[in-house]
Amino acid sequence: MTAIDEAITRAHHEEWARVVASLTKRFGDLDIAEDAAAEAFAIAVERWPADGVPPNPGAWLTTTANRKAIDRIRRENKRDDKHQEAHALYDDNPAEPLGAVDDDRLRLIFTCCHPALAMESRMALTLRMVGGLTVPEIARAFLVQETAIGQRITRAKAKIKAARIPYRVPSADDLPTRVSGVLAVLYLVFNEGYLASGADTDPVRAELTAEAIRLTRLIRVLLPADGEVAGLLALMLLIEARRDARVSGGGELVTLDEQDRTGWDTTLIAEGHELMRERLASGLAPGRYQILAAINAVHTSVQDARDTDWSQVVALYDQLVRLDASPIVALNRAVAVAELDGPNVALAAVDDLDASLAGYHPYHATRADLLRRLGRAAEARAAYDRSIELAGNTAEIAYLTRRRDELG
Amino acid sequence: MQYLVSVIDDKDNPGSTDRQPAISVFNERLIAEGYWVFAGGLADTDAATVIDNRGEQAVFSDGPFVETKEYLAGVWVWEAPDLDVALALATEASKVCDRKIEVRPFL
Numbered sequence: 465m466t467a468i469d470e471a472i473t474r475a476h477h478e479e480w481a482r483v484v485a486s487l488t489k490r491f492g493d494l495d496i497a498e499d500a501a502a503e504a505f506a507i508a509v510e511r512w513p514a515d516g517v518p519p520n521p522g523a524w525l526t527t528t529a530n531r532k533a534i535d536r537i538r539r540e541n542k543r544d545d546k547h548q549e550a551h552a553l554y555d556d557n558p559a560e561p562l563g564a565v566d567d568d569r570l571r572l573i574f575t576c577c578h579p580a581l582a583m584e585s586r587m588a589l590t591l592r593m594v595g596g597l598t599v600p601e602i603a604r605a606f607l608v609q610e611t612a613i614g615q616r617i618t619r620a621k622a623k624i625k626a627a628r629i630p631y632r633v634p635s636a637d638d639l640p641t642r643v644s645g646v647l648a649v650l651y652l653v654f655n656e657g658y659l660a661s662g663a664d665t666d667p668v669r670a671e672l673t674a675e676a677i678r679l680t681r682l683i684r685v686l687l688p689a690d691g692e693v694a695g696l697l698a699l700m701l702l703i704e705a706r707r708d709a710r711v712s713g714g715g716e717l718v719t720l721d722e723q724d725r726t727g728w729d730t731t732l733i734a735e736g737h738e739l740m741r742e743r744l745a746s747g748l749a750p751g752r753y754q755i756l757a758a759i760n761a762v763h764t765s766v767q768d769a770r771d772t773d774w775s776q777v778v779a780l781y782d783q784l785v786r787l788d789a790s791p792i793v794a795l796n797r798a799v800a801v802a803e804l805d806g807p808n809v810a811l812a813a814v815d816d817l818d819a820s821l822a823g824y825h826p827y828h829a830t831r832a833d834l835l836r837r838l839g840r841a842a843e844a845r846a847a848y849d850r851s852i853e854l855a856g857n858t859a860e861i862a863y864l865t866r867r868r869d870e871l872g
Numbered sequence: 873m874q875y876l877v878s879v880i881d882d883k884d885n886p887g888s889t890d891r892q893p894a895i896s897v898f899n900e901r902l903i904a905e906g907y908w909v910f911a912g913g914l915a916d917t918d919a920a921t922v923i924d925n926r927g928e929q930a931v932f933s934d935g936p937f938v939e940t941k942e943y944l945a946g947v948w949v950w951e952a953p954d955l956d957v958a959l960a961l962a963t964e965a966s967k968v969c970d971r972k973i974e975v976r977p978f979l
Binding site: 579580626628 | 873953959975
């Protein structure tokens with residue numbers, strides 16, 4: 465990659481959301497903002513190699529995008545005199561000072577993750593408008609047709625406009641719920657990358673995990689005092705740190721106890737642990753993401769799986785159950801209980817979940833593993849079969865198949 | 873911005889029938905706070921008549937334009953600055969009416 469390419473990529477990462485956000489504020493229209501931002505970056509790709517990278521790429525891109533937006537509004541006004549965006553042409557407000565622009569990015573995030581939009585639309589819209597991914601990139605990441613992603617984004621923008629979803633940071637009363645809505649979108653994006661499903665896809669789609677982390681970092685910069693934002697970032701970092709060790713050279717899932725821990729990314733782990741120490745020091749009760757991150761911090765603080773402090777892990781799951789009494793949390797708790805109290809105790813807890821988790825492949829995979837450890841081979845085989853049927857991740861299917869075939 | 877706020881009832885699982893006093897109190901508040909434009913409860917869908925005069929002759933048919941388990945039981949029109957305000961009111965309205973609520977913007 466040449467220095468110019470790098471400068472363009474960096475500007476895209478650092479400035480895309482800022483440009484879209486400030487244009488949306490100025491013109492009150494996501495379509496105009498998106499198109500003008502895309503045009504400005506296209507012009508940068510064309511001009512910067514010849515003219516050199518401008519001293520302030522962000523300001524250059526914003527100015528260029530503003531000019532493109534005004535051109536478009538002028539063109540549309542010629543076609544339609546009473547176009548309601550006419551006021552934008554006569555908007556002589558000076559450009560926003562830099563401090564306020566950061567708030568615009570937060571506005572943009574809350575608008576894209578608005579609860580009146582379908583979850584799928586929120587993910588696609590956030591990746592496009594905040595992340596700056598192109599429609600083909602998003603389509604590839606979610607294994608969906610480009611036209612479907614394009615329509616999803618178009619419909620979401622149309623609803624924002626028609627129903628007047630506000631371009632605003634929610635009030636203090638609504639903020640915790642709305643922040644957790646934003647985090648849910650980012651966590652889903654991350655998981656779609658981390659637990660990629662689909663027969664013809666890589667088991668891990670790093671572009672999605674990386675993008676989710678990048679956007680969570682951005683929200684952390686914008687909402688530094690929010691414990692759950694820090695918790696989600698720590699959680700993602702501690703999972704991402706194990707990415708390379710998690711899939712073998714042969715494309716098979718490697719479970720936590722069998723991973724080569726020298727293959728873990730120590731920088732990401734250190735950053736995740738630092739975030740968790742900061743949260744502990746705050747003395748505030750942790751939310752769901754912070755507890756999940758703490759569990760991952762326990763795992764990533766020992767070099768040998770046999771040294772894992774399982775009583776600490778079970779205690780954290782107990783804390784999580786009090787916040788979220790879902791059967792999935794109970795299932796994960798049982799996995800830790802197996803290490804602390806043995807597979808028999810864990811199996812009893814898992815069997816209680818049959819009614820609610822019969823269609824969830826990790827339920828059958830967990831049962832299969834416990835039955836295997838108890839020497840109940842026939843039952844284990846049936847459970848492996850069921851989990852293989854339901855699983856979508858290629859590395860996981862390979863792992864479960866090998867385990868089943870090893871039952872003999 | 874005006875929103876059509878539809879109260880949706882379910883023939884198989886109707887909301888409770890004792891909500892009128894609470895709805896009246898809620899309406900008073902909508903008026904006092906400047907959101908109220910119009911409100912009205914609707915008679916049963918059996919009382920509806922559909923008229924189609926797109927052809928040569930008007931055709932009247934008895935009953936609603938579409939028979940569904942869920943149906944429109946009443947409507948409001950609210951004036952609200954944006955969807956967040958409308959959704960916050962609708963969240964209360966659903967509780968007050970003991971029914972689902974649809975919020976839909978006017979063009």
